[in-house]
Amino acid sequence: MKNGAQRFGLRARVSAAFAVGAALLSAALAVVTFVLVDHYLLARQLQSAAHETFADARVVHRDLLQGGPVLGEVLSSLTAPEGTSAYLYQDGVWYSGALAFGYGPHISRPQGVPRALVKLVEAGQPARQRVMVQDRPAVTVGVPLNSVHADFFEVYSLEQLSRTLELLGWVLLGCAAATSAGGLVLGRWASGRLVRPLKDVADVAAAIAGGQLERRLPSGGGRELALLSASFNEMVGALEERIKRDARFASDVSHELRSPLTTIQAGIEVLQSTEAGLPADGRRALGLLAAEVARFSAMVQDLLEMSRYDAGAASLDLEELALDELVSSTVAAYTAGAVPVLVAPGARGLWVQADRRRLQRVLVNLLDNASAHAGGAVAVRVDRIGGPGATGEAEVVVEDAGPGVAPSERAAIFERFYRGAAAGRRGANTGTGLGLSLVAEHVKAHGGTVEVADRPGGGARFVVRLPISPPAPSRDARNRPAPPQRTPATPAAAGSTLSTTPDQAVKGAPALTSPHPLQDSALTGNRPPP
Amino acid sequence: MTSVLLIEDDAHIRASLGMLLRRDGYRVSEAASGEEGLDTFASESPDIVLVDLLLPGMDGFEVTRELRRSSNVPVIVVSARTGTDDIVLGLEAGADDYLTKPVMPHELPARIRALVRRAQLSAERGTTLCLGDLEIQPQAGLVKKAGTPVSLTRTELRLLCELASQPGWVLSRPQLLERVWGYDYFGDTRLVDVHIGRLRSKVEEDPSNPEVIVTVRGIGYKLVPPP
Numbered sequence: 001m002k003n004g005a006q007r008f009g010l011r012a013r014v015s016a017a018f019a020v021g022a023a024l025l026s027a028a029l030a031v032v033t034f035v036l037v038d039h040y041l042l043a044r045q046l047q048s049a050a051h052e053t054f055a056d057a058r059v060v061h062r063d064l065l066q067g068g069p070v071l072g073e074v075l076s077s078l079t080a081p082e083g084t085s086a087y088l089y090q091d092g093v094w095y096s097g098a099l100a101f102g103y104g105p106h107i108s109r110p111q112g113v114p115r116a117l118v119k120l121v122e123a124g125q126p127a128r129q130r131v132m133v134q135d136r137p138a139v140t141v142g143v144p145l146n147s148v149h150a151d152f153f154e155v156y157s158l159e160q161l162s163r164t165l166e167l168l169g170w171v172l173l174g175c176a177a178a179t180s181a182g183g184l185v186l187g188r189w190a191s192g193r194l195v196r197p198l199k200d201v202a203d204v205a206a207a208i209a210g211g212q213l214e215r216r217l218p219s220g221g222g223r224e225l226a227l228l229s230a231s232f233n234e235m236v237g238a239l240e241e242r243i244k245r246d247a248r249f250a251s252d253v254s255h256e257l258r259s260p261l262t263t264i265q266a267g268i269e270v271l272q273s274t275e276a277g278l279p280a281d282g283r284r285a286l287g288l289l290a291a292e293v294a295r296f297s298a299m300v301q302d303l304l305e306m307s308r309y310d311a312g313a314a315s316l317d318l319e320e321l322a323l324d325e326l327v328s329s330t331v332a333a334y335t336a337g338a339v340p341v342l343v344a345p346g347a348r349g350l351w352v353q354a355d356r357r358r359l360q361r362v363l364v365n366l367l368d369n370a371s372a373h374a375g376g377a378v379a380v381r382v383d384r385i386g387g388p389g390a391t392g393e394a395e396v397v398v399e400d401a402g403p404g405v406a407p408s409e410r411a412a413i414f415e416r417f418y419r420g421a422a423a424g425r426r427g428a429n430t431g432t433g434l435g436l437s438l439v440a441e442h443v444k445a446h447g448g449t450v451e452v453a454d455r456p457g458g459g460a461r462f463v464v465r466l467p468i469s470p471p472a473p474s475r476d477a478r479n480r481p482a483p484p485q486r487t488p489a490t491p492a493a494a495g496s497t498l499s500t501t502p503d504q505a506v507k508g509a510p511a512l513t514s515p516h517p518l519q520d521s522a523l524t525g526n527r528p529p530p
Numbered sequence: 531m532t533s534v535l536l537i538e539d540d541a542h543i544r545a546s547l548g549m550l551l552r553r554d555g556y557r558v559s560e561a562a563s564g565e566e567g568l569d570t571f572a573s574e575s576p577d578i579v580l581v582d583l584l585l586p587g588m589d590g591f592e593v594t595r596e597l598r599r600s601s602n603v604p605v606i607v608v609s610a611r612t613g614t615d616d617i618v619l620g621l622e623a624g625a626d627d628y629l630t631k632p633v634m635p636h637e638l639p640a641r642i643r644a645l646v647r648r649a650q651l652s653a654e655r656g657t658t659l660c661l662g663d664l665e666i667q668p669q670a671g672l673v674k675k676a677g678t679p680v681s682l683t684r685t686e687l688r689l690l691c692e693l694a695s696q697p698g699w700v701l702s703r704p705q706l707l708e709r710v711w712g713y714d715y716f717g718d719t720r721l722v723d724v725h726i727g728r729l730r731s732k733v734e735e736d737p738s739n740p741e742v743i744v745t746v747r748g749i750g751y752k753l754v755p756p757p
Contacts, residue, residue, distance in 0.1 A: 255610060257632075258610055258631040259540050259542075259543055259610070259631060259632075260542070261631070261632035262543050262546070262632040262633045263540075263542040263543050263545075263546040265632055265633070265634065266543075266547055266549065266550045266633070267546050267549075268635070269550055269636070270546070270550055270553055273553055297632050297634075300632070317720065319719070320747060320748030321748065322749075329704070330715060333714060333715035333716070356703075356719055357718065360716060364716075
């Protein structure tokens with residue numbers, strides 16, 4: 001079960017904590033502010049209400065003593081602010097200065113003057129009480145006018161105040177919300193800064209795992225981070241050193257084997273020319289020796305090539321190659337025309353940026369693999385997949401009609417020295433065990449992929465995909481390779497190419513003047529005779 | 531009888547390769563160091579020199595450069611390292627061809643045969659060709675540029691003759707490898723590139739901006755006929 005730490009990232013959690021913290025803090029601040037302001041404003045309002053009531057009460061008291069005008073007129077003459085009503089209670093009768101109430105006298109107690117307050121004032125005690133008048137807040141102040149046996153009340157609306165407080169409340173809420181959002185942003189920023197070094201570590205670790213052993217973390221960024229990057233870099237350095245040492249060891253061993261191998265091979269060659277004088281057993285032993293030394297030699301070459309990849313020292317000798325021509329010529333030259341090359345119409349004149357030698361090794365190793373495990377390749381196809389321009393991929397397919405490769409073995413056969421279920425079935429094993437691994441390495445170095453699938457109708461098909469390079473300029477007729485001038489080409493070489501382009505044969509028809517391929521194609525020593 | 535000078539510090543390799551060459555009918559002189567090799571070369575003037583690149587003291591590159599200073603003798607360098615710059619450096623020092631260890635027993639005689647044949651072929655065939663201010667006399671092994679003789683190795687001469695035999699036509703690298711070096715399709719095309727570079731330095735006005743031997747991108751080289 002996943003816990004919260006995994007469900008939400010560190011960044012999300014830090015951001016959330018910041019936001020919640022900011023929200024709590026700002027809410028508390030807002031509440032305190034609101035309460036203080038509310039108290040202060042209300043107190044002031046009540047105080048001024050009391051002051052005014054007393055002032056008005058003095059006016060009313062004086063008028064009553066002088067027996068002046070009618071009570072209602074006295075009350076309405078009071079210069080009361082908006083929303084204020086004045087009432088006089090005398091002998092159980094109410095008088096008012098408010099039009100809405102009518103000037104009186106009235107029996108009924110006016111709204112806004114609670115009974116409790118009246119009782120308190122009647123007892124000779126000035127008092128005030130907060131009330132609701134028509135659902136609006138107000139404060140009523142009562143003053144006893146003892147000498148005239150009357151009580152004076154004024155009802156002050158607190159609506160202005162409550163509106164102000166309401167506005168303040170909204171403003172404070174808005175501020176709290178903004179602060180929370182600010183906290184979230186701050187949290188994201190801070191956690192981003194905090195997490196960035198972790199992301200750097202992850203990126204660099206991924207790059208190192210991907211083979212870029214020279215990548216390191218930048219130093220600096222605070223004491224704690226410097227410590228982290230220093231120990232990380234130290235670890236990677238030790239790892240790199242070790243990987244390089246392993247690769248160098250493989251390379252050194254292979255190098256050291258080459259001089260004695262030269263001597264052994266030359267010795268065997270000289271012995272073979274005196275073979276006729278040897279007894280039958282000796283001849284047989286010599287034959288076995290020669291075969292195994294040839295295989296050993298090829299293995300040393302392959303190991304060297306592999307160790308170059310392992311040490312990251314393999315550099316491609318890139319040139320622009322017409323893939324269809326290269327495949328046709330290589331297959332024709334290597335199999336003496338026994339394997340047809342089918343070039344799809346879309347794949348004619350397909351150019352790739354490639355290392356000629358390595359691409360040839362890819363083909364040769366695939367053909368060798370087909371010979372060793374499936375009785376030889378039956379066809380090689382060149383095709384183009386994907387869109388036009390330089391966006392597509394070139395596809396080279398080597399097909400055989402053998403037993404095929406079981407799905408469970410399809411990834412494993414590209415591993416070094418892999419011996420599959422079919423191993424040993426075909427008599428003596430003549431391969432180096434590195435052929436397909438080198439195919440994979442060569443293709444990967446070219447930015448391509450290789451995989452094995454079933455061939456329709458039985459057998460295996462090895463599919464190599466390579467990126468296409470943009471078209472090279474100047475490919476007019478004059479710039480085609482010259483036709484062979486003399487007659488060195490083996491008749492099979494050009495003839496076997498089942499390309500439908502008539503000009504295909506003109507393009508660099510291969511020739512086999514020497515029966516021995518360059519030793520760089522290391523497997524040639526084991527190749528079955530064509 | 532063709533004579534071969536073998537400069538190699540490993541006594542076993544020297545002995546076994548010497549045995550192999552003698553069996554094939556070559557006269558073989560052996561030298562264990564670069565200095566000794568140059569002395570032997572001066573006294574015996576062999577037809578072909580085979581030199582290991584990794585020698586104690588004077589290394590194979592220096593030996594090759596020293597040989598080139600005074601002679602056009604065909605030189606094959608032997609490298610213990612494939613796929614490195616060693617080979618290109620050896621070729622740039624003036625070697626005609628290279629072998630890598632372990633030397634395949636059938637490969638060594640084949641390389642030597644190809645070199646010998648190269649010498650014979652250029653002597654046999656061809657009439658004098660004139661291309662602009664370049665005059666090629668294959669039968670005399672002579673090339674003149676604006677009347678001045680140019681010193682070419684046999685390999686360079688053969689390369690020039692091949693390009694000149696079909697002026698204006700592009701020759702692909704594999705074609706040149708096969709025609710000049712006698713390699714089959716699986717030869718190393720760096721041989722062609724390095725030798726083209728050396729040829730250009732001798733026949734071009736401005737080797738970095740060639741006008742006679744032109745690269746055709748993605749295909750190979752062609753000799754541009756003069757207007």
